[in-house]
Amino acid sequence: MTTVQATRAPATRPPISPPSLLRASSTIVWRNLLHIRRMPEMLLDVTVQSVMFVLLFAYVFGGAIAAPGADYKEFLLPGIMVQTMVFSSAIVAMGLTNDLQKGFVDRFKSLPVPRPAVLVGRSISSLIHSSIGVAVMAVTGLLIGWRVRNGVVSGVLAFLLLLLFGFALIWLGIWVGSLMRTVEAVQGFMFTVMFPLTFVANTFVPTESMPAWLRAVSEWNPVSAITQACRELWGNGPAAGADAAWPLQHPILVSIGWSVVLTAIFAPLAVSAFRRRSRD
Amino acid sequence: MNAAPAVEAIDLVKHFGETRAVDGVSFVVPEGSVLGLLGPNGAGKTTLVRMLTTLSVPTSGTGRVAGFDILRQPTEVRRSLGLTGQAATVDEILTGRENLKLIGSLYGLPKKYVREATERLFARFDLLDAADRMAKTYSGGMRRRLDLAVSLLAAPPILFLDEPTTGLDPQSRSGLWAVLRELVSEGTTLVLTTQYLEEADHLADEIVVVDKGRVIAAGTPTQLKDQAGRASVVVTLTHAADLDRAAQLMESCCQEVHVEPGSRRLTAQAGGLGDMTRIAAVFETSGIELDDLGLTRPSLDDVFLHLTGHRAEAEDAADLTNEGVTP
Numbered sequence: 001m002t003t004v005q006a007t008r009a010p011a012t013r014p015p016i017s018p019p020s021l022l023r024a025s026s027t028i029v030w031r032n033l034l035h036i037r038r039m040p041e042m043l044l045d046v047t048v049q050s051v052m053f054v055l056l057f058a059y060v061f062g063g064a065i066a067a068p069g070a071d072y073k074e075f076l077l078p079g080i081m082v083q084t085m086v087f088s089s090a091i092v093a094m095g096l097t098n099d100l101q102k103g104f105v106d107r108f109k110s111l112p113v114p115r116p117a118v119l120v121g122r123s124i125s126s127l128i129h130s131s132i133g134v135a136v137m138a139v140t141g142l143l144i145g146w147r148v149r150n151g152v153v154s155g156v157l158a159f160l161l162l163l164l165f166g167f168a169l170i171w172l173g174i175w176v177g178s179l180m181r182t183v184e185a186v187q188g189f190m191f192t193v194m195f196p197l198t199f200v201a202n203t204f205v206p207t208e209s210m211p212a213w214l215r216a217v218s219e220w221n222p223v224s225a226i227t228q229a230c231r232e233l234w235g236n237g238p239a240a241g242a243d244a245a246w247p248l249q250h251p252i253l254v255s256i257g258w259s260v261v262l263t264a265i266f267a268p269l270a271v272s273a274f275r276r277r278s279r280d
Numbered sequence: 281m282n283a284a285p286a287v288e289a290i291d292l293v294k295h296f297g298e299t300r301a302v303d304g305v306s307f308v309v310p311e312g313s314v315l316g317l318l319g320p321n322g323a324g325k326t327t328l329v330r331m332l333t334t335l336s337v338p339t340s341g342t343g344r345v346a347g348f349d350i351l352r353q354p355t356e357v358r359r360s361l362g363l364t365g366q367a368a369t370v371d372e373i374l375t376g377r378e379n380l381k382l383i384g385s386l387y388g389l390p391k392k393y394v395r396e397a398t399e400r401l402f403a404r405f406d407l408l409d410a411a412d413r414m415a416k417t418y419s420g421g422m423r424r425r426l427d428l429a430v431s432l433l434a435a436p437p438i439l440f441l442d443e444p445t446t447g448l449d450p451q452s453r454s455g456l457w458a459v460l461r462e463l464v465s466e467g468t469t470l471v472l473t474t475q476y477l478e479e480a481d482h483l484a485d486e487i488v489v490v491d492k493g494r495v496i497a498a499g500t501p502t503q504l505k506d507q508a509g510r511a512s513v514v515v516t517l518t519h520a521a522d523l524d525r526a527a528q529l530m531e532s533c534c535q536e537v538h539v540e541p542g543s544r545r546l547t548a549q550a551g552g553l554g555d556m557t558r559i560a561a562v563f564e565t566s567g568i569e570l571d572d573l574g575l576t577r578p579s580l581d582d583v584f585l586h587l588t589g590h591r592a593e594a595e596d597a598a599d600l601t602n603e604g605v606t607p
Contacts, residue, residue, distance in 0.1 A: 112358045
């Protein structure tokens with residue numbers, strides 16, 4: 001021990017300049033996107049699966065569903081895109097649980113990195129992931145006859161609303177991902193939540209034909225407001241009828257409202273669950 | 281020997297609900313030395329490492345790493361240490377090289393430095409051929425080496441290793457030991473946890489034995505072995521036919537002589553080297569040929585049994601049969 005003292009060379013340490021939140025987050029985004037590139041099958045949930053949904057509903061069920069004042073395919077596309085965005089919360093949850101489980105979050109935390117970088121990076125890469133899905137949906141839609149009919153501005157606005165909604169749901173994903181111990185548990189839980197959330201809504205069928213109580217639930221479902229907003233902005237369907245619930249009468253404002261409310265509820269829950277998980 | 285402490289644990293306590301995972305642990309690791317935290321599964325070793333590396337917040341107590349307080353100066357602490365966790369936390373989807381690029385970027389290291397350091401570390405850890413392969417194709421030993429390379433990228437003066445060789449085959453294990461000894465010879469301070477007594481004996485200057493969140497013994501490997509009992513002399517004869525005569529000779533000068541029937545070996549209790557030379561002289565005059573004459577100290581295995589055996593609780597016995605025995 002005494003002899004090695006002389007050979008110690010602390011001078012060989014490289015300069016460490018702890019990265020900013022932005023730089024650390026973008027490094028983590030780079031890493032997460034590299035995962036997608038190496039395992040393109042990770043995209044199946046938002047690509048092949050969603051395309052199948054489109055084809056299934058457009059051609060198998062669609063004929064039996066009467067869409068009010070629009071072609072069913074046009075009616076369907078906004079619904080499917082919202083569903084794809086909802087899935088981003090499952091993507092973020094599974095990714096985060098995996099990183100926690102495999103010790104990756106620990107590794108990041110042992111580095112001089114701003115701690116929120118793990119969450120910020122994860123959210124951004126999940127948004128990119130689900131945006132790829134939305135883009136695939138848009139192309140599929142264009143091929144089968146879906147169009148954006150109300151001009152560029154409202155067209156882009158609808159996509160921004162989708163992103164905002166996806167952002168809000170990502171906090172739900174972070175919350176669930178921080179609470180659960182295995183990817184399988186996350187998957188089971190998220191799909192149990194997301195199926196009723198995306199089906200008990202106006203995504204695939206008009207709500208008018210539902211029993212009164214179910215119709216009320218559907219029309220107050222945030223998914224319905226955002227779907228209705230996209231339909232109106234893209235010109236894929238008429239405004240909601242006079243007997244529809246209040247949120248569908250003001251879908252754009254309500255969509256923004258829901259996104260803000262959901263973020264306000266789930267972001268603090270998510271951050272504290274993640275903190276608690278990563279304190280132990 | 282009067283080096284400044286590289287790592288200090290100061291009455292560290294961590295409770296998980298009712299469980300006292302760590303219950304008041306203190307120790308000091310001088311700069312450039314190796315501390316082995318030895319204990320069975322669930323003894324609190326990992327929790328100790330997690331607190332000292334700022335991953336887990338202590339319920340009470342604190343610690344210092346490279347002179348920085350783990351609670352008040354976590355960023356400085358993180359800049360001073362490298363950590364290799366229990367599971368090799370390499371990113372399996374990234375290649376070996378990309379793993380280092382990722383960590384280098386998160387340290388904010390210059391790109392040129394990361395490239396050069398990667399070559400150097402991969403050459404040293406025999407990973408150059410696999411550098412551009414995804415880490416999921418690596419063997420267990422390679423993953424550990426990559427994990428270590430990642431931990432060493434920023435050349436930390438203090439390295440924490442949580443069960444670095446768990447799950448490795450004996451060859452990979454001795455390979456990793458060689459690397460660790462090399463790091464120590466360059467002046468790195470190591471804090472390693474292990475369930476393997478052999479490993480602590482091999483690498484550590486100082487061993488802290490932990491059980492149920494408390495320190496139950498501490499000292500150099502030799503001190504701990506002395507604590508567990510006296511050394512013994514092992515005599516190996518050249519000819520098995522001499523066994524009876526040799527046994528009589530040993531009885532006349534030593535205590536607790538044991539003959540292993542059907543072998544050429546005898547053992548006897550010995551106080552130290554003095555006894556051994558006495559025995560050597562006796563055999564020399566008697567003309568019995570010897571193959572080997574040696575002094576064996578109790579292994580750390582014996583130490584652990586001895587230490588934990590004091591608490592004669594039923595669950596302790598179960599713990600020992602499950603985890604206290606090394607492979």
